[in-house]
Amino acid sequence: MSKSNLKLICSALNKMRVSCVTARSCHFQPKFRPPYWYAPKERVMSEDMLTQENRDFIEEVRQDKLNLQIAMESPLAKVEAQEVAEWDPTTRRAGLIARKIGNYPLWSKDGKKFQTTLLQVVDNHVIKYTPPEEFKPMKTTKLNWREKRKLGCLLIGSETIDPSTVTKDYCGLFSSVGMLPKRHLFRFMISPHAKMPTGTPLFATHFRVGDYVDVRAKTIDRGFQGVMKRWGFKGMPASHGVTKTHRRPGNIGAGGQKARVWPGTKMPGHMGNRWKTLRGVQILRMNTKHNILWMLGVGIPGETGAMCYLFDTILPLRKLKTPPPFPTQPFVEDLPLEYYDESIHRFEGPTITFEES
């Protein structure tokens, strides 16, 4: 009896094939799908039970590598002047990765006060260049933009970190080109003749004082917010018989034929933590020692300490008119410590007086 049962089960199992298994097809693609080359960065830290000697040895090796990279000469120095292509207004240069470090005022020479945001360019290096033919970005459903533009991809990293704190996969991105891993990475789409060799350091002098840049960063995460904070609605009165609707949106749609809420109606929801680009921000001052840029205005997204990405602006009236440092400004020993815009008053300068004209 038991034998026959077993046979029955076996025959039933034989009939089942892998090909018969139907999977539910997903019609809606998720908004973000990591590309095939995506390497997760965070590592689970574990206690490795290393002896103190071994720890010291690892630290020593790390320091040696770091010193080697610091001492490395910029590869641009070897490139001869003739090989470097000329800049023209249609060229797209590389950008920079910077950290927002705070705000403080500057004064112009006619006594006006300008609020500025300070951005520090932290230890930027070129990691890799991928020419346009080889560059296969993440597939998107809608448009094949690669047909339209012939732009290469320049990978730039910022802030060198200890290789033991990140995953092996992530380290592989860097070790394949002989660099130490970086904390922040960004891909800049550039014209092929604006490429730079691996290991080129980038400084704040990549831009000039008076230029306009676009700043891309993530806005401050404010969580789930109501309509008053998120969309600036007025709310309803505090008194005069108003009950329980002081901060509510009120009416959200009409009845009649179109008895529904229209798409895009402003409602409560998650606010902030989105990518935003502030375009056409002027550089007012620059420190070459600490690589700090003073940007006009306080509208740069993100909180203090957030990373932001700087590009040459695409606004037609503020585009670069004269050739900038191309492909970038190499390291020069005796640069002046500070550059100021002509309109900006220097703090060490004499008190402003208005002469009678």
Add this chain to the structure above:
Amino acid sequence: MSVIRKSSLDILSVGKWILRRDCRLLSAVPEKVEVAEKAQEEIEKLSGRKRRFNNPVLEYRHVYPEFLPDPNPKWRNSLREKMERADMLKRRSQIDIPEFYVGSILAVTISDPHAQGKTNRFVGICIERKGCGLRAEFILRNVVDHQGVEVKYELYDPTIQSIQVLRLEKRLDDKLYYLRDALPEYCTFPQDMDPEMLPEGTPVPLNPVQVKLKPKPWLERWERQDLKGVSNIEEHLKEKDRVRRELRKTPWEKYDLMKQYRKTIPAEDQTEIWSEVYNQLQQMRVSRKKLSRKRLFTTPKPQLG
């Protein structure tokens, strides 16, 4: 001989100072402050503890409060603070920004873009001092032609040509906004007021004057703010106000150590900051003092005719 002469000179100057203080308008009860100081000393003796920070450098936090950054950790960044301090020192090398407190009487001269080739001088009592770094600002108040006038100045604004302290003193409160609702004579100062010099080495005097408020309506609910510099606040209150004041009291806040900690910069951070700027500030002080002495002892030119 010389010692005697020196001591007699000192006595003279102190005597002058006391005389002037007594003659000063609205400064009636100076004993009160001394009592408070004595009480504190006694407490210290009783508890047998020394003051925790007797570092003289830390005393600069009263003289130059704007060199300390905002304690909110969301806005702090060591590099930015360093750049800011460097810029402040650069500006201070151009203009003498003296030591002053809320309650001091200042004269500020600025260059005015709407009156080119001229300067604009305003005398008033400092009713508020706030902001840190290059954003530091203070408000001067005066009554001009029976009309209260307040001007907000930024400490590091490059259009400020000079800041002169006419009378260096402190008042009983941190903010003197209640002067807006006080009788006008408490903040009326002549525009041609002469600077009063304090003998060297004296501590900053505390003016224990208590102002009289005008009847309601007021700009703020002064009765809830625990003000020491107002004498007649109870006269204008109704029973309702007193009840609400009691309801609004937060007596537990003085025990909230975290709240205090979040509002202040820790002493370790402060020593770092002051060690960075101390030398330059000290040099500026000394050189300014020398200059002012030189100015004092210039021989007057013989008048012709």
